[in-house]
Every structure is written in structure tokens, then in C-alpha cells.
Amino acid sequence: MSSALPTMTEDAKLSSAQMAWRAAQDIRDGAYVNLGIGFPEMVARYQPPGRQAIFHTENGILDFGDAPEPGKEDWDLINAGKKAVTLKPGAAFFHHADSFAMVRGGHLDVAILGALQVSEHGDLANWRVGSKGVPAVGGAMDLVHGAKQVCVITEHVTKTGEPKLVEKCTFPLTGVACITRIYTSFAVIDITAGRFVLREKLPGMSMEQLQAQTGAKLHIEEPVGDLVTPAL
Amino acid sequence: MSSALPTMTEDAKLSSAQMAWRAAQDIRDGAYVNLGIGFPEMVARYQPPGRQAIFHTENGILDFGDAPEPGKEDWDLINAGKKAVTLKPGAAFFHHADSFAMVRGGHLDVAILGALQVSEHGDLANWRVGSKGVPAVGGAMDLVHGAKQVCVITEHVTKTGEPKLVEKCTFPLTGVACITRIYTSFAVIDITAGRFVLREKLPGMSMEQLQAQTGAKLHIEEPVGDLVTPAL
């Protein structure tokens, strides 16, 4: 959209940790949660005091915990990102078919994934930029189906300033009409009836500035909250 | 077929135990075997010395053994016929979906079932006589698919002398083209290419007598053996 508006300064967006913090605030105590490999994994660090989510990993663990101390890794105790983890009391092991039964069968409360693009219809593209190189999909196409809520956590725009929230994804799709909430570096946005509905935005950012960096129309249904996080 | 031939005397057929003995001779050491509820269960008693089959029961046990002493029953340790059993070393428990994965997935070497009728095409009817009363099927329709060999063990004729081996079943079917071998009170018969092929018969019974009590043509491909068993 318009590029004539003033550019945001580097400070005027959430850090990755702040986005993760914001996403973590919506996870209720006792929720079963799958965090996508990489940046979404940070969400686990910011659970509010008194709440304890149970984390699922595709390769067959429920209720794993933090990384062990360096040098204490057990490489048979890893998550889907192949990182060493630890167990919490109440953990369980299971095979891959049971693990994806949990995913596909609607047993997870929340899945939080990274994104290349999200469309206003809730389509997600997050596995491949184009048709070159070696394709690799992992569990992404399964995770977008089944969890009661499938969220995205992402920079609002690409490094070159292109919108990641778009009318229609141009990258290969991961899933159709699967995303219901997006946590970005600028805003919290729900997807309802094929529309981006703005829930929260950075207080220092105007509606015009936000819309200018968004590839599809932002709708407002109720007063937009301030997206405020601790310094992280 | 003809009823003018001399009637067999009561002695001139195998007892249930003798049929079970004959069926047991074909089970190799280490075979995984499911025995249908009721009369086929007797097969387990007559394994030849030195051979040890592993018995599967639909309700989730591999390698169960004989009934416990009266009064020593554990009613959580039962077979599909709801009879109390014991475990052998090397036994395993599993749930019903895994149990029928073993059945349907072709992992059993042999299933031996009872029959109301078997057709020359290998169709089996063994779950219901007509359309009256309460129907109940259990695992019979699953067991006829998947086992590498599905056999029937049955009286050759009904109590009123009607053939149980027929051109076409008149009772409701359990499965189509699923039976490959039949152990009867008179004979051992294979089903090959939609034909009954006689392998063994009681030595005292003529071909004509046997054919007269069989509802479809018996074929002979190679010399017919004598069906001889111990007194049981």
C-alpha cells in the first residue's frame, strides 16, 4: 500500500522476546501447547507466574521442559527442533502416530507457528519460499489442522519492508483457512470471517501507519487495545 | 445331493478333539495364531511336542496360556471368549486398535474359525443363522481378513445331515473368498481357484460317500491322503 508515510524507527516495534511475551499472556494454565521450531519456542519462557502450560513436541513427548545445562544433554531426549530438552514431572513418551493423533485429533489447545505470509482468509505460508532448493515440510502442515487455536507469531513486515499479512499468499501454502490469531511486532490481529480484525496495536503507531505496512485491510470491531509489553 | 448312500455310523467321523488335533499338526513352531471362540480353541491343546505357537486374542494379549486352576481366575486376564487365561513368558498387552492392526495388517500366520457354511469360493458364513433375534458379530469379520491363512474347523454336515460345505452360502456372510483350508469331521479340503480340493479323507469313507455329504463338487489334484488321528 502507500509508502509515502513516515518510516517507523527501529525501536518502534516489539522485539522477538516481546512478541513471545505477548503470545504467552493468552495461554491459560494447563493448556496443551505446541510451539513451532525456532523463534516460536521463545513463548515458553514467558508464561505468567502461576500458569503452567504443557508443551507437546511432534517427536513424542508431552510436558518437556527447558534445555539441560551444556554438557548434560541426552540426545535421545530432544524436541522436534532437535534441541536437547528435559522432562517435567507428569511427562509421557509416545510414538509419532499417537503424537499426530494429538495434533490432528484436536487435542492441542494452541499451536503457535512462524510465518512467511498469512492471508486475510487465514491461509498460512511458512514452509517454502519458492520452488528452488530442497523442500522440507516437517510437521507444519499437520499442526495447522487440529489445534483448537492456531496462531502465528511473526515480524509484521519482511526485512525489506514487504507486508507479511496479505490478501492472498504468494508463497506455497502450508494450510488453508487455518490461522485465527496473529501476534506481530506491531499488532495483535484476529482473523474472523475472512477479515483481519485489529485487536491491539503499538500505542505509538497510528492506524494509518499500521495499515500502510499491512497487505490487506485491517478491520476494527471494538476499541483497539494498546500493545504494551515489558522491556525484553 | 444323493441320500440313497449308506448313512455313516456315529463312529465313522472325527471327534471335535480329533479335528482340533488334525488342525494343530499344520501349525508350525513360532506361528502367531488366533483361534475362534468356542470349539476352535481346542486346537491349542494339541500342539505337537517341540512346537510352540503364540496365541493372539482380540482383546489385547499375545502369548496367553491355559486356563488357571478353578478359583485362581483373574477376570482382568481373559480371552476374547471371556474365559480366564494365564500368561506365558514373553506375553504382551495392547489395546484393541493395535490388536486388530495385527489381524487386519496380515501379521497373524493362521486364524482358525468355526463355520455354519463355507462355499467353494471360500466365502464363510459363521455369525448368524437368519434375520431373527439379536445379531452379534464380534471379531469374526476382521479375522477372516489379514491372517496369512484363514482356516475353518467344522463338522462336515449339520446335526440334521445337511452339508456345511456348499456351492453358495445361504446364511449371512462373514467374508468373501477368505477361507483357504477346511478341517472337517470327514476330510481336509483346500480351496483353490474357487474349487474344493480334497487333500485327506477318512480311510473308511469312499469318495462317493464323502461327495454325497458335500454340497459342491470335490476335486482331486493329487493322491488323497488318509485322515488318521489318535483316539481323542
Next chain:
Amino acid sequence: MDKRSANAAEAISAIEDGAVVMIGGFGGSGAPIELIHALIDKRPRNLTVINNNAGNGRIGIAAMIDAGMVAKMICSFPKSSDPRAFTEKYLAGEIALELVPQGTLAERIRAGGAGIPAFYTPTAYGTELAEGKPIAEFDGRPYVQERWLKADFAIIKADSGDTHGNLTYNKAARNFNPLMCMAAARTIVQVSRLVEAGGIDPEHVVTPGIFVDRLVQVPNPQQEEAMIRAGMQYEGGIYP
């Protein structure tokens, strides 16, 4: 995270008229007798019950049927040593029956839990139990299309359970219980031993807690087959 209920009555309190309820057990093993009897005390009606069988004697599912709570049974083998309760109602046309081959029943329940809306099986091809179902050929062999089975509630008997809902079972009492835990919107479990989280080895968990919503400890549970053999009957929570 603590899924404990104070007692069986509280555990089953959300089950209302018209619910579809999976009940664990096979024959006399694995039936959650105390939860079933608590449900009879509450007496919701017009239930659809999914179980391998259709009750035995005058306890458990048979007592539910006698109490007029069951509109439909989905099962593979509605016969038992004393099937009077179901047989009478069925022959009088007062209870509906969906008869399903046992392995197909197990797989349909597992599919419901695993988010698989339909699958193909060789079972029942060419029989009256496949009538009206789509048929397809794969690699030259015909198969029957079967749909998933789900339920509003599952009521389950386990052996040990921890506060997260992780479960183990006792011998062949495992049977349909782990599958039904997966396939119900809400799964209610009675356990003989309720332990803290961490009290079950993660390698030995049979049902992970994600499939369980509520647990109640019933320390010395009744065993259905033993009750039948003792001639017990349900009379409002008391076993004479």
C-alpha cells in the same frame, strides 16, 4: 494442573440427556462400574452408548438399559452370559442397535481420536454390515469406507493415574479404554491409584494425560465379571 474430582458423582455430573457416551471395557474386564452406577444415580436419558458389548446381568450397562437411559447401542457383540436387559428392549423395538465388527469399531474410535474422518478396511466387504457404505478398490482388492466415531463423553477404568491424567491399565482391562480416551470431547476416568505428577514412569504411560479431563480415585473397584458371578445387581449404589 489437577484433574481430580472429589467423587464419582461429581466426575460424571456434566453428562446430560441425549449425550453420546463411550464406555470402556470388553466383556467383564475394564468396565468402569462405579462411574456407570454414579451415572445411573443421575439418570440422564436418551443416551447413545458405545461399548464392545451391550451389558451383562443386572449391573453396569445392563442396569443403565434397565433404567431406560439408553436409546441406542453401538457395539460388536450384544450378547453375554445374561443379556436379558438388552435383548428384551431390542426385541420390543425399544432400543436401537448399530452393529459394527469389533476391529472396525476399534479403528473407528481410534480414527475419531486421531482426526481421521474416514478410512478403508477389508472387513465386512460383501456382507450385510457393509450395505450402503462406499466401496473402493486399492491394488485390485475391494474395501469398505468407514467413518470415525466420536463421543461427547468417555467413561473409563484405568489402574494408575496421575494428576495430569496419565494412565496405566491392568492386563486385558486395557482393551478399548485407551482408544475411547482419545475419541471423546470429555474423558472421565476412575483409577484404582491416583498419584502425583511424576508418579508414573514416562516410558510406561499408556494414555497420555492430554486425552483425559477428569479423574476420580476408586481404590478397590468392583470387577464386572466377579459381580456377575456373584449374582450382584445394581440397586441405587448398593450391592446386596
Next chain:
Amino acid sequence: MDKRSANAAEAISAIEDGAVVMIGGFGGSGAPIELIHALIDKRPRNLTVINNNAGNGRIGIAAMIDAGMVAKMICSFPKSSDPRAFTEKYLAGEIALELVPQGTLAERIRAGGAGIPAFYTPTAYGTELAEGKPIAEFDGRPYVQERWLKADFAIIKADSGDTHGNLTYNKAARNFNPLMCMAAARTIVQVSRLVEAGGIDPEHVVTPGIFVDRLVQVPNPQQEEAMIRAGMQYEGGIYP
């Protein structure tokens, strides 16, 4: 009943050119390194390999690819910390790839083991990975039809095994191993501890012996991730 093989070379001896081989493991956990390296020593060619990944570094499946044994990979994630072996051959058009979403891969293997020739899943609907596959609607939602996956052989890593083939696994090294045991015509397993029948509690068996054909004890098995981090490479059975 004794399924023991004397050594890894004997255990894999039946695997010939052109075989379809499932290999257990996910990333660096659960890979049967010793069996894979014994297979490289035998060097059958034109293999189709089914694994979640496509090898890492210069050991295991990556070493099989380097040895020119693999014609096709069926996997969900052919990337790793050092995916050179697969990447080079793939970009040169010397190895075929069937890319399958991870949950669909698991379910297809399970279906192969369970005698389910096809099933429907929501996964991949509307994406390029569903292109050409039958689509059907159930309860108003679209699903993709997927076929079972079977193999001629599975090579598997377990923790304990008894002479009947009953198996347990170590932590997340369980992953695809129990499914692949079910889906192969012949399943060959390396175990850290081989015990007599009865040495594993029947309640704790993860893979019942019916799914296992051969076992070999490898008392202190290599762990793939640890080998990668140590920079090890396969050189004819010797790890420098």
C-alpha cells in the same frame, strides 16, 4: 521361538538391491546406526528409504546416500545440520524425493501396518503436497485421501528386546520405530539389551513381538547426534 541374529551383518543379510527400507529415528535419536553401517558394508543399491529425514553429516543414512545406495527418499524433512549428502544428489537429479507431511508420514506407515489401504486427513489440503490426490468432503470439511506405506524391511533401534521380539525404547528415540516395525514385511531390530522371554513386563511392552522378525544385540550403540557433534564419519565399519 528365538529371533536372535548373531551379528548386525547377519541380521541385514536378506536386504537386496531395489528393496524398500524403512529406517527408524527422528533427527539424531532412534537411528539404528550399527544396522545401517552393516547395510553399507553389504551395499545393496537402488534402495527406497523411508525416514523422517534424509541423513546428516557423514554417517547413517547420509553415508548410505554417499555410497550411492539410495535411489529415492520418502521423508518429511530432508534438512539437517549438515545435509550435504542428500542435497548434492538431489540438486544433481540423482536421487528422487517424495515429500510427505510428518503426521501423514506417520499415519501412512501406521496404516500400512494396520491393513488400512487408505484414509482421509485434513493435512495438506489446498497445498502443493496434495496435488493429484483424491479430495472428499466429510461433515462439510475437505480432506485429502492418503495411501498406506509399506516396506520390504524395517531397520529399527530399540532399548530392550526379548527373544520373542517384544521391545521397549529409550525416551524420544521411540518416534517412528514402533510404527515401522508394524509396516514392514521383515523387521530387523538392534537392541541395547537382549533378554529372555519374560524379561520385559507385559504391561511395558511398546512393540509386541509379532511385529519383529530378527534381533541383534548392540550393547553400547552409537548415538547419531553425538557422532555428528564429534565429527565422526563412516569408513567401512570403523569410526575414526
